[in-house]
Amino acid sequence: MKKVLLMSIMATSFMFAEGVVDRENMKVMQDLETAVAVIQKGFFYNNEGTVANGVNDVKALMKNIDAFKIQNEDDLKFDSHKYAKDESESISKMADTLLNQFKGNKKDDATRTYSTILNKCIACHKIIRKW
Numbered sequence: 001m002k003k004v005l006l007m008s009i010m011a012t013s014f015m016f017a018e019g020v021v022d023r024e025n026m027k028v029m030q031d032l033e034t035a036v037a038v039i040q041k042g043f044f045y046n047n048e049g050t051v052a053n054g055v056n057d058v059k060a061l062m063k064n065i066d067a068f069k070i071q072n073e074d075d076l077k078f079d080s081h082k083y084a085k086d087e088s089e090s091i092s093k094m095a096d097t098l099l100n101q102f103k104g105n106k107k108d109d110a111t112r113t114y115s116t117i118l119n120k121c122i123a124c125h126k127i128i129r130k131w
């Protein structure tokens, strides 16, 4: 009986370790989608406070994705943990850049940085969803 229980606990943790993502991570992603939409709203309403709110949310959420483990069967040497960590740092830095550009009235630069951030979101999703 004990053995069976242990086996099922092991199987569950193995599933989580190898699985694409758990529910908590999904919530992080949904919140991220909201955060980037807030930044976009700030662009359209030309509101620095709104852009800053979105940027702060993105940066706070990025702290959660650096622990993501992503499956990539195509490349067994792919270090998903390192990738997620590097991407989260890079997206956080770009979010700061975007806000500084917006504050400096370099709106074109700010929207270009925004688009680079979105491309980074999609790049990770491409790996996961094998698009």
Ligand code: HEC
Pocket: 020, 021, 026, 029, 030, 032, 033, 036, 058, 065, 068, 070, 083, 084, 087, 088, 091, 117, 118, 120, 121, 122, 124, 125, 128, 129
């Ligand atoms: C390091 C990898 C990674 C990065 C970077 C990343 N995501 Fe995700 N995202 C995931 C994973 C893993 C899932 C869940 C797997 C799936 O949907 O196929 C996901 C799913 C999502 C979903 C769907 C959630 C749902 O409930 O179906 C949204 C929305 C999303 N991400 C938004 C974003 C946004 C916005 C960014 C950029 C600011 C971003 N993601 C960057 C890994 C990432």
